[in-house]
Amino acid sequence: MIRSDVHTQSTPSLASIEAKVDSGERLNREDGQFLFETPDIWSVCALADRVRRRLHGDRAFYNVNRHLNYSNICALSCSFCAFYRKKGEDGAYERDLDDIRAEARSAAAAGATEMHIVGGLHPWLKFDYYTDMLRAIREEAPALHLKAFTAVEIVHLAKISKRGRDGIDGIREVLRELKDAGLGSLPGGGAEVFDDRVHDEAFKGKIRHDAWMDVHQAAHELGIHTNATMLYGHVESPRERVSHFMLLREQQDATLVVWAQRMGITTPDAPCHDGIDRPSVVLTGPDSMYPQDRQPTNEQCNTGWYQCCIPLPFVPDDSALESLYGPSGLENLRTIAVARLMFDNVPHMKAFWIMQTLPMAQIMLQSAGADDIDGTVVWYDITKVEGSGTHQETTVPDLHRTIREAGLEPVERDTLYRRVHRDGATWTADSVTLQ
């Protein structure tokens, strides 16, 4: 619902934040910072759980997917990253199209609905490699949704394809060509933390937040849905995490206002938050706020939007920041809970089990506001938690057990959050986004 926020200026407390959550009032920057600093993590989690229940009841989502890392060769050297290799270095790889075709056939045979494809910024692969890769997967597995390329890769492709060096026109053109080749949506990677100080300390050389957001804006305008991550637990502060959330929330407002206007639930000129005079969209309020649909669906809006936010806990092992500890279990719970509370306009919060671990993801579902845990994954090369290798697979029965033990009902979804109906490896999806 588009609403006029009552911008409460009083010092935040758990009681004042609870009152806002109960009335559907948007939380502001100070509230976010308070939630990151209060020692009462369990109250923060309880509020996030209340919001999750309003949105999703007792459902928790997963998918049958495969991750594909096509190359780990990267022109960048981000200090948090243990994935990248330089060309010729031990362990450096790039996968050829035959290999990728085989992976697509295997994914389809296993009944996967999604292939999640990311790699490094390869200095020499031509743009054709990327469009050929999408087309090849499409040929082998036409039903697979291709969620591919972080915003950082898209900017790199705009450069190497000479569709444009830094401009949004080149980004749009590259996205159009990738969409023609089979791109279905963009994953949320590469966002890290939207702050110049953190950027310069932990991922200097990578695009800054404005370019990352340009890519997602262009994608949304082309009707491509996207996700958004935040890499936390390294050199960033709570204030910087909250700024990251606020920037993403504002961008989502701009997209969803179009949807809300189409639904006829607009209140023009509604003042926003933090002194910005723009309409805002709140999806997480009490049921009484939603006489019409609570969430946007693909039928009512032909733009894309952020479907899901994924806070990613920093995994120090083998990175240049290995001397840091990474976030604690409690900080993991708090971070997804604060994300759930601040992102009142993003439908889903994902506890990515590969990085969180399955036991931690389960607790996040049960009590910290997460409603999604990603999927079966199978191969994952970017992080390896607790000595795991690249083969990091879980099964549907394991995902069901994890979700049911958390007191929730497992729902298989496709990448666009439509319910999947399955008979073994054969599946169909509903035509409309789950409400």
Ligand code: V47
């Ligand atoms: O962009 C890299 C992160 C991201 C480390 O959209 C690390 O559904 C922790 O974005 N410790 C890629 N994180 C993964 C990603 C993702 C994952 C799951 C689902 C979705 C989605 C997106 O992984 C990178 C970077 O932010 N990363 N190194 C590390 N040492």
